Amino acid sequence: MLVTGAAKRLGRAIALAAAENGADVAITFRESAREARVVVVELAEHGVEALAVRCDVTDEKSVREMVKEVARELGGIDVLVNNAANYETVEFEKITVARWDAIFASNTRGPFLVSREALPYLRKRRGRIVNMGSLGGLRPWATHAHYCSSKAAVHMLTKVMAKALAPEIAVNAVAPGMIELGEKSAAAFMRKMAKQTPMQRNGTAADIAAAVIFFAAAPQFITGQVLAVDGGLGL
Numbered sequence: 001m002l003v004t005g006a007a008k009r010l011g012r013a014i015a016l017a018a019a020e021n022g023a024d025v026a027i028t029f030r031e032s033a034r035e036a037r038v039v040v041v042e043l044a045e046h047g048v049e050a051l052a053v054r055c056d057v058t059d060e061k062s063v064r065e066m067v068k069e070v071a072r073e074l075g076g077i078d079v080l081v082n083n084a085a086n087y088e089t090v091e092f093e094k095i096t097v098a099r100w101d102a103i104f105a106s107n108t109r110g111p112f113l114v115s116r117e118a119l120p121y122l123r124k125r126r127g128r129i130v131n132m133g134s135l136g137g138l139r140p141w142a143t144h145a146h147y148c149s150s151k152a153a154v155h156m157l158t159k160v161m162a163k164a165l166a167p168e169i170a171v172n173a174v175a176p177g178m179i180e181l182g183e184k185s186a187a188a189f190m191r192k193m194a195k196q197t198p199m200q201r202n203g204t205a206a207d208i209a210a211a212v213i214f215f216a217a218a219p220q221f222i223t224g225q226v227l228a229v230d231g232g233l234g235l
């Protein structure tokens with residue numbers, strides 16, 4: 001399995017869940033080199049092959065070299081998880097062209113580029129792609145126009161790729177809702193969101209990792225789906 005942006009947080013949880021299930025795992029990082037090294041050690045403790053490769057998912061050359069290295073080291077790629085992304089809160093009228101383009105470059109162009117470069121390897125293995133979408137790609141959040149639009153595009157990209165890459169590759173997306181990752185600055189907001197959520201709590205990294213692992217191992221007949229993992233918040 002190849003998981004982009006997995007030195008920390010959800011990507012790390014997904015990578016570790018895959019290793020617990022016996023998968024060899026490659027992670028990518030951009031700035032979090034130190035954290036990535038720690039994750040590689042944690043992955044290897046599960047007795048699987050593990051490596052970390054630096055990659056900027058917005059950059060074609062960087063993506064091409066990373067995918068080649070991962071395929072060489074792991075002997076192929078059977079599951080790609082497009083996890084690397086950026087999130088920011090900006091009032092609508094304050095979103096600059098630069099911010100808009102930067103969010104789309106990492107969140108939308110990134111998954112497209114990594115998927116395109118990994119295609120030959122995924123085809124060979126009759127593999128799977130899991131894109132990380134967002135509840136914000138399904139529901140409009142007023143102070144996240146660029147982020148929400150970029151994730152809605154990822155959901156559509158998921159469906160287009162599912163059709164374009166069948167029958168060899170299954171493509172699905174996981175759309176997390178409010179996930180508790182221990183950020184102190186967000187504590188009051190997260191408490192409020194838990195109260196509004198039918199399941200009366202926020203999600204955990206384990207909830208998201210379980211959904212990704214489901215798609216990674218699911219029958220190939222399941223394709224083109226966007227699964228909200230949000231405790232019912234989007235209902």
Ligand SMILES: NC(=O)c1ccc[n+]([C@@H]2O[C@H](COP(=O)([O-])OP(=O)(O)OC[C@H]3O[C@@H](n4cnc5c(N)ncnc54)[C@H](OP(=O)(O)O)[C@@H]3O)[C@@H](O)[C@H]2O)c1
Pocket residue numbers: 004005006007008009010011028029030031032033055056057058082083084085086087106132133134135136175176177178179180181
């Ligand atoms: N956390 C949530 O509550 C939540 C909710 C809805 C959806 N999601 C989605 O779930 C996924 C994981 O969420 P998260 O909160 O764990 O993500 P995150 O911490 O915001 O980002 C994950 C990693 O993406 C990498 N990244 C950013 N830009 C990059 C670029 N241009 N090239 C390569 N790597 C880049 C960063 O790597 P470095 O640190 O190495 O630079 C970062 O550590 C994301 O797709 C996110 O949009 C999360």
